[in-house]
Amino acid sequence: MSYIEIKNVSKSYKDKKVLENISLKIDKGKFISFIGSYGSGKTTLLKMISGLEKIDEGQILINGFSPEKLKEKLKMGFVFQDPMLLPWRNVIDNITLPSEIDGEKITEEAKKLLKLVDLESKEKCYPKELSGGMQRIVSILRASIMKPSVLLLDEPLSSIDEINRDDLHEKLIKIHEKNKQTTLLVTHSIHEAVYLSDEIYVLGGSPTRILKKIMPKKPRRIENKFSSNTMIEVAEIREELRKAVNNI
Amino acid sequence: MKKTIITILFIIILWMTISFVFHPAEYLFPSLGSVAKSFIENYQEFLENTMYTIIEVIVGFVIAVALGLFLAIITVHYTHLEQILTFSAIILKTIPIIAIAPLLVLWFGHGMGSKIAAVAITSFIPILINVLSGAKEILYKYKNIIGLYNMNNRQKAKYFILPGIRPYLMSSLKISSSLAIVGALVSELISANKGIGYLIMSNYYSMNIAGVFVCIILSSLIGIGIYCIFDNLEKKLSYVI
Numbered sequence: 001m002s003y004i005e006i007k008n009v010s011k012s013y014k015d016k017k018v019l020e021n022i023s024l025k026i027d028k029g030k031f032i033s034f035i036g037s038y039g040s041g042k043t044t045l046l047k048m049i050s051g052l053e054k055i056d057e058g059q060i061l062i063n064g065f066s067p068e069k070l071k072e073k074l075k076m077g078f079v080f081q082d083p084m085l086l087p088w089r090n091v092i093d094n095i096t097l098p099s100e101i102d103g104e105k106i107t108e109e110a111k112k113l114l115k116l117v118d119l120e121s122k123e124k125c126y127p128k129e130l131s132g133g134m135q136r137i138v139s140i141l142r143a144s145i146m147k148p149s150v151l152l153l154d155e156p157l158s159s160i161d162e163i164n165r166d167d168l169h170e171k172l173i174k175i176h177e178k179n180k181q182t183t184l185l186v187t188h189s190i191h192e193a194v195y196l197s198d199e200i201y202v203l204g205g206s207p208t209r210i211l212k213k214i215m216p217k218k219p220r221r222i223e224n225k226f227s228s229n230t231m232i233e234v235a236e237i238r239e240e241l242r243k244a245v246n247n248i
Numbered sequence: 249m250k251k252t253i254i255t256i257l258f259i260i261i262l263w264m265t266i267s268f269v270f271h272p273a274e275y276l277f278p279s280l281g282s283v284a285k286s287f288i289e290n291y292q293e294f295l296e297n298t299m300y301t302i303i304e305v306i307v308g309f310v311i312a313v314a315l316g317l318f319l320a321i322i323t324v325h326y327t328h329l330e331q332i333l334t335f336s337a338i339i340l341k342t343i344p345i346i347a348i349a350p351l352l353v354l355w356f357g358h359g360m361g362s363k364i365a366a367v368a369i370t371s372f373i374p375i376l377i378n379v380l381s382g383a384k385e386i387l388y389k390y391k392n393i394i395g396l397y398n399m400n401n402r403q404k405a406k407y408f409i410l411p412g413i414r415p416y417l418m419s420s421l422k423i424s425s426s427l428a429i430v431g432a433l434v435s436e437l438i439s440a441n442k443g444i445g446y447l448i449m450s451n452y453y454s455m456n457i458a459g460v461f462v463c464i465i466l467s468s469l470i471g472i473g474i475y476c477i478f479d480n481l482e483k484k485l486s487y488v489i
């Protein structure tokens with residue numbers, strides 16, 4: 001049985017339908033990417049999976065529970081486009097925020113996570129003292145602290161330069177391998193999706209639907225990042241996206 | 249510091265120039281020497297009354313901050329209540345304190361109570377409006393995190409509003425500091441037997457204009473002092489979003 005089941009989900013804003021009949025099944029522990037052009041409803045889909053946005057039609061089940069139920073148990077981690085760190089809290093206090101809300105501050109786990117991504121020296125720093133890339137990682141750690149069964153990433157690396165992005169990819173892989181949570185990433189970077197994901201869903205059309213599912217070749221290795229196989233997969237997805245944009 | 253010294257020197261030179269060039273009558277514009285002499289001769293009386301006004305301002309301020317914070321934190325979650333409160337605050341803001349000062353004396357007596365009430369009323373409105381708009385901004389900015397963790401109103405206040413409100417509170421305190429002095433002085437001018445406002449009237453009626461100028465300088469120093477305290481606090485307690 002699949003861990004996440006999305007059945008015929010549709011969503012409209014006012015009279016405009018943005019998502020139509022989205023159906024997919026995701027297995028536990030997988031790293032999934034959604035890729036599509038701007039305004040294709042990727043963030044809306046992620047917000048519906050998180051329970052932050054209401055579903056107009058269809059159903060989403062996560063391990064048999066509704067997103068709202070899972071959200072209540074703090075079993076949902078979400079990294080937004082803006083890291084949204086609290087400027088009045090230092091790094092460690094930002095990471096432990098969900099655990100404090102849950103009733104018990106778990107500092108040790110936060111320290112372990114910081115060590116995992118080589119940021120242990122920054123635990124007392126405030127967000128304004130961190131680079132953009134570090135802020136993103138801290139935001140990912142905050143979303144991971146409660147060991148959520150689902151981690152949702154909404155373009156978390158969109159404004160990061162190429163060199164730092166490579167480093168952040170490795171850190172993201174480390175976090176995913178440690179926590180083994182089902183991870184759903186929304187991204188504009190085809191290369192990022194191919195490198196990180198077990199499965200890629202190409203979204204497009206108007207209203208948006210799933211155009212294609214691609215399963216990049218594995219294993220995920222830094223030396224494969226720019227291999228000819230990876231480049232072929234990138235070209236394939238780019239072609240799908242081009243077609244989708246032309247059909248609008 | 250350098251700017252402050254230059255400004256003080258500029259005022260002294262201007263004052264001395266006016267006295268030297270125009271030779272105004274002492275009862276219209278006393279010389280700097282006469283003002284200094286008046287202060288030295290009665291410094292105890294001046295300082296006692298200054299302290300009295302400072303206490304009124306501090307107590308009034310504490311009440312205004314407590315009330316402003318409490319109302320802002322409670323009402324920010326209820327749109328209709330917040331709109332009613334903001335509208336009432338705007339109406340209250342349009343009424344000059346001089347118009348309600350006699351009523352305050354009637355309600356709270358000739359002593360410190362009516363002056364504290366005047367300070368609290370004048371400084372409460374900017375605090376409430378600033379803190380309320382800050383709280384709304386914080387809740388909007390972090391609405392996704394708040395929604396994700398299903399926070400109740402108490403948690404929103406504890407983790408977001410109270411720690412996040414500091415810059416908004418500090419800037420409102422800076423605005424209110426000058427208004428608070430005005431509130432205290434106006435109330436003392438109406439009816440009092442202590443405080444700088446009372447001394448202004450008492451020196452004016454005995455035609456001791458140098459004494460009036462001492463009071464003006466002292467009230468200005470209180471305002472500057474309070475402003476500097478909040479300015480420093482703002483730099484220490486604020487954060488950059």
